[in-house]
Amino acid sequence: MLLVRDWMAREVVTVEPETTAAEALALCRKHSIRHLPVLEGGRLIGLISDRNLRSATPALGDPSRAEALQRIRVGDEMIRDVTTARPEDPVEDVAAAMYERKIGCLPVIEGDSLVGIVTSSDVMKALARLVGVHEPGSRLEVALSDRPGSLAGIAEITRDAGVNIVSVLVAPGPDSAGQHIAVLRLATIDPGEIVAKLGEAGYSVLWPPETRLGEGRP
């Protein structure tokens, strides 16, 4: 699910080294994009962004701007050492590359051909999907001790309560001591019974607070 191929754009607008800066900028505007892979004979040889082009041309209002936009070619300004991704790469690797190298976009290559492009907003979308809400459910946050079966114990308790788990995220807790925190979304409006059972089983439930179970009910 979290692979580049699931999140990349497959329709890629490309240019050639001989494309003028004016044409390239017009393409960016037309498609509301900021990066254009540069192909030569079908092979990726560089990447050009609207920022590269703007910094290479005189500012708006400068009389020499129009001439420069026609004169400058994409091949003069493109980045040649392009970081690329493969369709089967995990999205988190792409996120790390973007973060470490301060880049906003990676062309996706399969064999010799360009098959897509993945941008930081695609990565954000994948992340939002991971933590997002796609089915009605209740949030449950539980501290996990560092021993086998800790997560399984939660799953057993929810199963015994007849409740589906919609999603699970597990991440190291703020204290380093090997503790993890599991964030689950449960397909129920009333997780009270599960919270109580988790408490009985020795789990520390961080959310929701334990309600007055049974009280106020017939």
Add this chain to the structure above:
Amino acid sequence: MSGRAVFVHDAEMEEYGFGSDHPFNPIRLRMTIELCESLGLLKESQFVSPKPATDEDLRTVHYSSYVRRVQMAGHGEGDLEELAKYGLGTQDNPIFPDIHRACAHVVGGTLWAARLVTNGEAEHAMCISGGLHHAMRGRASGFCIYNDAGVAIARLKEEHPGIKVAYVDTDVHHGDGVQWMFYDDPEVLTVSMHESGRHLFPGTGDVKENGQREGHGYSVNLPLQPFTQDDSFIKSFEAVVPEVLRAFGPDLILSQNGCDGHTLDPLAHLSATTRVYEHVPRRVHELAHELCGGRWVATGGGGYDIWRVVPRAWTALWAAVSHQEMPEEMPEDWLSKWSQDSPVDLPLFTRDDADDYPPIKRAAEIEERNRRTVEDLLAKVLPLIG
């Protein structure tokens, strides 16, 4: 202010429930009605018996495949695994005999109330068993099988083309089902105030959910911080609801009056008291008179402290709908009858005492965060409505 108020209800609607060990228990309706009667607020002549919703009514918003599944489930037919895909037979929405019939009655009640108000036979109408706001087009969710408000609004739109309906939902849970049904419709403004979906079922209802296409701006969500108390709840309500309703200019207001934001409610984490549940209907009433000739339909909704909270909160609702003052003291006959079954001590007064609910330590921080949410929300939606 003196038009006719009706209480749309009959015994059939009290069949909608999932058994005595389930939090959604229709005994809360009985307790409320008897409290209203005992306080002298509800008379025989104010009751109106509705017709159940027809399959055609239900199909205005629900898929026919789903309606068929609910009917089968109620007759003990259908494969359980298959039904579970429709949210039926889960922990939240257990199947019970004649589930379709019972829920069609509830939908019929809200629909009937909406028609009486729209055609002028009543000024305000209340359907206390309504408010099943989580039901989706093709799926049961959160104790809700069919979406009564959704059906009523869809039918009104067919019967009165161009009618503008404002749906105001102050249940502690986001009014997701109704929101998604009218998410691209600029003639239906949905406003939901609820405990933030980050902390509570169903998880949606973020400020950013504003509607789409022509309906962009016509879904309004005000998520509140857990443990929000009366002052901040009322302040937030006042900052948002009158403004967006005025900008919209409804022909009718339909309110969902779940009372599960009360601090005693076992399913959620807001800290409101009866003050909120008296304030909200009185203000919705005033807005109905200010904006749409008084046309107001009120439904119930969630509320799971059925002994101490629901009867009093919905009696306050009926008092507002029927232009009456709610007496201070709980009636003795009611107390002596229900205290026999109640596992908790029943309150002796119709209103909570503010001294019992002082501000919590984090009140200022919670209020500040709610204030910022309100600001963010108004900046997003106000320019889009109208």
